[in-house]
Amino acid sequence: MRYIIIGAGAIGGTVGGRLAEAGQEVVLVARGAHHAALREGGLRLRVPEGELRFRLPVVDGPDALGTLRADDVLVLAVKTQDSEAALEAWGPAPVEGGGTAAERLPLVCAQNGVESQRLALRRFRHVYGVCVWLPATHVEPGVVSAAGTPLTGVLHLGRHPHGTDDTARRIAADLEKAHFEAPVVPDVARWQYAKLLSNLGNALEAVSGPVDSEEAVALYRRVRAEGESVLAAAGIAYVGAEEQAAARGDKVTLVPLEGVPRGGGSSWQSLSRGAGSIEADHLNGEIALLGRLHGVPTPLNELLQRLANQFARERRAPGSLPLRELTRLADEAVAFVQEDRGARP
Incomplete structure (x- = not known):
């Protein structure tokens, strides 16, 4: 072939x-x-x-x-x-x-x-x-x-x-x-939906840098929890952490490459290249879509989708939004949705 x-x-x-x-x-x-x-x-x-x-x-x-x-x-x-x-x-x-x-x-x-x-x-x-x-x-x-x-x-x-x-x-x-x-x-879709959940952090990394601090990990967990709630409401199965670990084990271990600086994931790379577009509509945006179809609010994923697209459109440098500012915006987005739902008749 x-x-x-x-x-x-x-x-x-x-x-x-x-x-x-x-x-x-x-x-x-x-x-x-x-x-x-x-x-x-x-x-x-x-x-x-x-x-x-x-x-x-x-x-x-x-x-x-x-x-x-x-x-x-x-x-x-x-x-x-x-x-x-x-x-x-x-x-x-x-x-x-x-x-x-x-x-x-x-x-x-x-x-x-x-x-x-x-x-x-x-x-x-x-x-x-x-x-x-x-x-x-x-x-x-x-x-x-x-x-x-x-x-x-x-x-x-x-x-x-x-x-x-x-x-x-x-x-x-x-x-x-x-x-x-x-x-x-x-059932390859089960594996892809599990990967989708991990990819929800791509936009977070792209706009605010590596997800390696306690604050960044906490925010990612909130973003992922929205995704898990949406998949549960939609009845979509995905591979759990234990099954993933058993399948991957230590088969792919990252090592430093000579002359290759530390980089980021696919969305970070899009911003680094100044590509002008980013895949957030099909990662965080997939969760937003399913949330709207099944009545589950997804303010954090919607926020990351919007910010990632803005960064790509404006060709802003990856990681240039301070994490503290992103966390503040996330808290505001959640509060707004809660207030909006509470105000509905």
């Missing part, structure tokens, strides 16, 4: 580089300065073994690649806010022997949140979800860092909305030759 990595950033670049290292055919899809850097200097993948460099085919869209092959696997690794444009572009791409990518090829959504595969299923017949447990960083064009060892990541995958098949098992086998563990599960 040939892997078309649509979005060769932190996750896509790491998966693509590791697959190429393992002998798989890989094509990278990127835009702008990152596209130019990949074409000129190749993909520089910084991992605990050192810096690896891969000279791989790089395109900016399906037209540059031409007719797709029948054995191609499309790996969607853009941020969720960019999924619709990517699906619109790649769905109609012709495949050798007839038909389109949307009709014939597997599409693997290797992204945070749960929305992209729902978007994909409107266009693609064969959609696979991935719960991405892969610490990686992309802030410099052409360069991706992944500090996990002995494994680079753990990637639970399965068909969307549920089930497994031979295609999923073949993809998993390729990933397991490439420094990943890739359990094939019939």
Whole structure:
């Protein structure tokens, strides 16, 4: 199989580089300065073994690649806010022997949140979800860092909305030759919703810095509690902490990488790159959506969603809102909702 990595950033670049290292055919899809850097200097993948460099085919869209092959696997690794444009572009791409990518090829959504595969299923017949447990960083064009060892990541995958098949098992086998563990599960959504809860802290980190102080951890717990209440009201199951710990263990331990400064998660990286957009609408915003559908107030997640979008829109530096100020805004948001609910007839 040939892997078309649509979005060769932190996750896509790491998966693509590791697959190429393992002998798989890989094509990278990127835009702008990152596209130019990949074409000129190749993909520089910084991992605990050192810096690896891969000279791989790089395109900016399906037209540059031409007719797709029948054995191609499309790996969607853009941020969720960019999924619709990517699906619109790649769905109609012709495949050798007839038909389109949307009709014939597997599409693997290797992204945070749960929305992209729902978007994909409107266009693609064969959609696979991935719960991405892969610490990686992309802030410099052409360069991706992944500090996990002995494994680079753990990637639970399965068909969307549920089930497994031979295609999923073949993809998993390729990933397991490439420094990943890739359990094939019939209920991948349970893993993704558990990851969604942990990702609710991404916006907090992006606007106010690392969630490593007592005050920051306390605020994150309040944000997560809203998410847990919403999932319970919606009847959505997710993997518990014990099951996650048993599955991951010490398989992915982070080590300092030479020449790689300490960074943050995916939302922090978006602000660092000045990307102009952020995935909060599909993380904290997913909780806000479910809260409105099921009558559960979510003032903290709504606040983080709004602030993260404001930071991205205004291209503000990550971590520049003092945590004390964010905590004050959070308390005000909760108080306002309580007062509003109390004032209703």
